Amino acid sequence: MQILKKTKLKALKKARALGAEGVLQVLERKGLVGRGGAAFPTAKKWRMALGVNTDTRYIVCNADEGEPGTFKDRLIIEKNPQTMVEGMLIGAYVLGAKECFIYLRAEYEYLRKNLERTAERLVRKSGMDVSITIVRGAGAYICGEETAILQSIMGFPGRAMFKPPYPTIEGLWGRPTVINNVETFTCVPQALLYDDWDASLRLFSLSGNVSRPGVHERPLGVKVSELVRLAKPKRRLKAMSFGCFGGIMPVDMDLPLTPESIRMEECQHGAFSIIFIDGTRNVVDISYSIAKFYTYESCGKCTPCREGNIRMLNLLKKVRSGKAQRADLEIIRELAEHIQATSLCGLGQTSGNHVLTAMKHFPQDFEHYMRR
Amino acid sequence: MRAERLGTQKSVRPVGAQWMMAEKKRRILLNVLHDAQERHGYLSEEALKKISVEENIPVSRAYAVASFYSMLRTRPQGRNTIDLCGSPSCVLNGGGAIERCLKKELGIKTGETTPDGQVSLYKTSCIGCCDGSPAMLLNGMPCTKLTKTGIRKMIRELRTKKGGKGCARPQKKKRKR
Ligand code: SF4
Ligand code: FES
Numbered sequence: 001m002q003i004l005k006k007t008k009l010k011a012l013k014k015a016r017a018l019g020a021e022g023v024l025q026v027l028e029r030k031g032l033v034g035r036g037g038a039a040f041p042t043a044k045k046w047r048m049a050l051g052v053n054t055d056t057r058y059i060v061c062n063a064d065e066g067e068p069g070t071f072k073d074r075l076i077i078e079k080n081p082q083t084m085v086e087g088m089l090i091g092a093y094v095l096g097a098k099e100c101f102i103y104l105r106a107e108y109e110y111l112r113k114n115l116e117r118t119a120e121r122l123v124r125k126s127g128m129d130v131s132i133t134i135v136r137g138a139g140a141y142i143c144g145e146e147t148a149i150l151q152s153i154m155g156f157p158g159r160a161m162f163k164p165p166y167p168t169i170e171g172l173w174g175r176p177t178v179i180n181n182v183e184t185f186t187c188v189p190q191a192l193l194y195d196d197w198d199a200s201l202r203l204f205s206l207s208g209n210v211s212r213p214g215v216h217e218r219p220l221g222v223k224v225s226e227l228v229r230l231a232k233p234k235r236r237l238k239a240m241s242f243g244c245f246g247g248i249m250p251v252d253m254d255l256p257l258t259p260e261s262i263r264m265e266e267c268q269h270g271a272f273s274i275i276f277i278d279g280t281r282n283v284v285d286i287s288y289s290i291a292k293f294y295t296y297e298s299c300g301k302c303t304p305c306r307e308g309n310i311r312m313l314n315l316l317k318k319v320r321s322g323k324a325q326r327a328d329l330e331i332i333r334e335l336a337e338h339i340q341a342t343s344l345c346g347l348g349q350t351s352g353n354h355v356l357t358a359m360k361h362f363p364q365d366f367e368h369y370m371r372r
Numbered sequence: 373m374r375a376e377r378l379g380t381q382k383s384v385r386p387v388g389a390q391w392m393m394a395e396k397k398r399r400i401l402l403n404v405l406h407d408a409q410e411r412h413g414y415l416s417e418e419a420l421k422k423i424s425v426e427e428n429i430p431v432s433r434a435y436a437v438a439s440f441y442s443m444l445r446t447r448p449q450g451r452n453t454i455d456l457c458g459s460p461s462c463v464l465n466g467g468g469a470i471e472r473c474l475k476k477e478l479g480i481k482t483g484e485t486t487p488d489g490q491v492s493l494y495k496t497s498c499i500g501c502c503d504g505s506p507a508m509l510l511n512g513m514p515c516t517k518l519t520k521t522g523i524r525k526m527i528r529e530l531r532t533k534k535g536g537k538g539c540a541r542p543q544k545k546k547r548k549r
Contacts, residue, residue: 068459068498106443107455107499109512136406138441141497154394155401155429157440173395207461207502214503241460275460275502289463293497299440 001217002201003186004080011189012089012126020050020094023192030191031199035183036062036144037270039259042184048168049095049176058177059091059100061185062149066105066141067243068293070273072203072215073182077104077111080186081118085132087185089122090192091178092130100130101172103149105137112136141297145345146179148299159299160345183271206231208241208276225253231276239277239362244290245350246270247357248283266357268350283362284369288316290354298347305348308339312355319369329366333359401427401437405444414445442496450485450492452530455509458495461502470506471495473520477527491530 015023027043034040049057061084065073076084088100102119104112112134119132135153142148143158146167152158153172171177183203191197200219207213210231218226228237228251237251247267255261262269277286294309315332318324336352343349359366404427408419415438424431438444443455456471471482474493478486485492501507504516510526 065500066498069461069502070498071500071502074500105500106441107496107509110514133400134403135400136403137443138402138406139443139496140441152402153400155398155427155437156433157436173392173398175395205502207505208464213461213505244460273502275464277464281464286460286464289458289460293459297497 002190002198003076003183003203003217005083005190005194006080007083007086007189007193009086009122009125011193012086012093014192015090015093018192020096023090023094026192027188030197032184032187032191033199034180035187035202035271036181037268042180042188045168045180046091046094046178048166049178052169052176054175055096056175057095057097058172058175059088059095059097060149060153060172060177060179061088061100061102062144062146062179062181063108064103064105064137064144064149065182065271066107066144066297067245067271067273068290069207069241069243069275070205070271071207072205072271072273074108074111075203075215076182076186077108077115081115082122083189084182084186085115085119085122087180087188088132089126089128089130090188091180091185092128095176095178097178098130100132101135101153102132103135103137103143103153105143106139109136140299141293142299142345142347145347148345149179150177157299159301160347162344202272205271205273206276207273209233209235209237209278209281210276221256221258223253224251224255224257227257227274228253228276233276233278235278235280237276238279238281239283239286241275241277241286241290241354242267243270243273243275244293245347245353247353248277248286248361249357250361251276266353266360268353282368283358283365284316284319287355287358288313288320291316294347294351298351299345302342302344302348304339304342305344305351308335308348309351311335312339312352316355319366322369324370326370329359399427401429401434402441405434405438409444414448416446416448420446442494448485450489452490452511453492453494453509455494455496455499456482457497457499457501457505457507459498459502461498462505462507465505467506469520470508470518470523473523474527477524488531491527 024043032042092100116134137143140158143152145160147161148158150171167177167179201217204216210233212232216230239248240251241248249265249267259269291313295313298305298309300306336356340349340352409415412419420434421431424434438446478491480486482493482495499509501514501516506518507516
């Protein structure tokens with residue numbers, strides 16, 4: 001796997017030889033984009049922070065991957081933390097940052113000791129005047145959102161904030177702050193150092209009703225059939241869900257997975273975590289467990305997200321109990337659209353995806369409960 | 373709260389005095405709270421009051437943070453904690469049955485602690501072990517591919533180990549090829 005290649009501080013050396021501008025140009029040329037789902041060009045983000053006239057900038061590594069079905073960052077932190085830290089050091093060099101933070105989710109507490117040691121060792125070896133602090137997350141999914149993560153580091157409840165100002169302009173303690181996730185930071189040194197670095201490779205986390213779940217590295221545009229082959233399902237697959245937020249779509253074997261093709265099905269790829277669901281399952285049940293997740297994880301700042309998702313859960317419960325009428329489905333749709341339109345952050349805005357796509361692609365599953 | 377309001381202003385303006393203050397005397401509150409929780413088992417009222425004095429923040433904010441995050445507990449918890457994943461991958465692979473089994477064996481509901489103070493059972497969102505689903509965290513360590521037999525054995529071991537943290541981990545299911 002390309003993502004597990006080590007760069008052994010050679011990339012940092014090269015970065016210093018190239019100079020800040022040189023590094024940014026290489027990253028632009030290689031086409032490195034953020035791997036969290038938004039695919040924002042990394043060099044552009046760094047340039048925005050550089051554009052602010054200040055002497056203090058911060059770097060935050062978002063190791064708070066909380067999306068159900070995603071475990072690629074765990075793999076990187078386990079197997080290749082050196083390269084990730086090196087990416088942060090390169091960032092610190094380019095931005096002139098003196099302080100970096102790694103926001104590690106509480107569920108990965110067992111990886112902290114090793115990560116801490118790696119960071120210390122690399123900082124010492126690099127001879128840079130930089131400190132890397134690990135911030136211990138505490139089990140809030142919302143802290144994967146960039147404004148919430150900053151609130152959390154600054155010692156507030158992790159609630160999303162209005163944007164603008166964007167964190168790259170005004171982040172931690174009002175200073176420009178660059179937030180990238182684990183995978184992106186790991187790609188930085190690799191893109192710098194290796195000429196054959198391939199920008200199209202993505203990490204696919206496959207799980208669900210399959211016998212060989214795991215992380216696989218494949219280029220964008222990989223066929224669904226290939227992923228299914230890798231995951232070895234026990235029974236015929238019926239649906240796949242992109243994490244919790246991305247929506248549920250039918251397993252179409254010939255579909256090449258690109259952001260565009262996924263959007264055509266009204267889904268979102270996010271971090272390419274795919275939960276496979278087989279034919280014995282009813283999609284409504286999955287939708288129900290996703291709705292539970294949102295009820296639990298909403299930060300409570302906006303009413304549509306906080307209350308709406310509870311209503312959604314109750315409505316889906318009603319559907320499952322067989323007491324729902326057709327009018328209820330209409331209410332579900334309206335409610336989902338309403339939450340999407342009126343929520344502040346990504347969590348609320350995507351929280352209706354699962355049920356909207358499920359209703360679109362699997363009306364028969366809803367029918368199944370109606371007829372009882 | 374003031375800091376929160378500052379964060380919402382639209383224009384880019386010079387770094388305000390409050391920010392400067394907060395930036396200078398900073399310790400990461402989350403880390404402080406985690407440390408306190410490790411020392412005392414949970415974040416009691418006294419612990420939070422003490423922290424608020426040390427950090428020079430209102431108690432309300434210490435409590436706001438402590439109660440916002442699910443892994444910071446403001447009520448006493450057992451010597452061993454179980455965080456069972458309740459997200460789709462685990463549910464698809466029999467997480468529901470594992471939850472029922474845990475509840476039955478421990479004789480408690482989710483969110484409760486056994487009367488002998490040995491085990492607390494919580495349900496949480498995805499713990500990033502979906503490749504080993506159903507999964508849970510036992511005292512922060514992941515236990516994957518859970519089975520009912522494994523769970524029963526683990527709980528028996530936890531029960532017999534009075535005092536200290538028992539680190540019995542349920543057996544893994546053998547992978548069928
Ligand atoms: S949309 Fe939901 S999670 Fe996001 S800020 Fe609003 S209440 Fe919080
Ligand atoms: S869904 Fe259970 S660990 Fe990810």
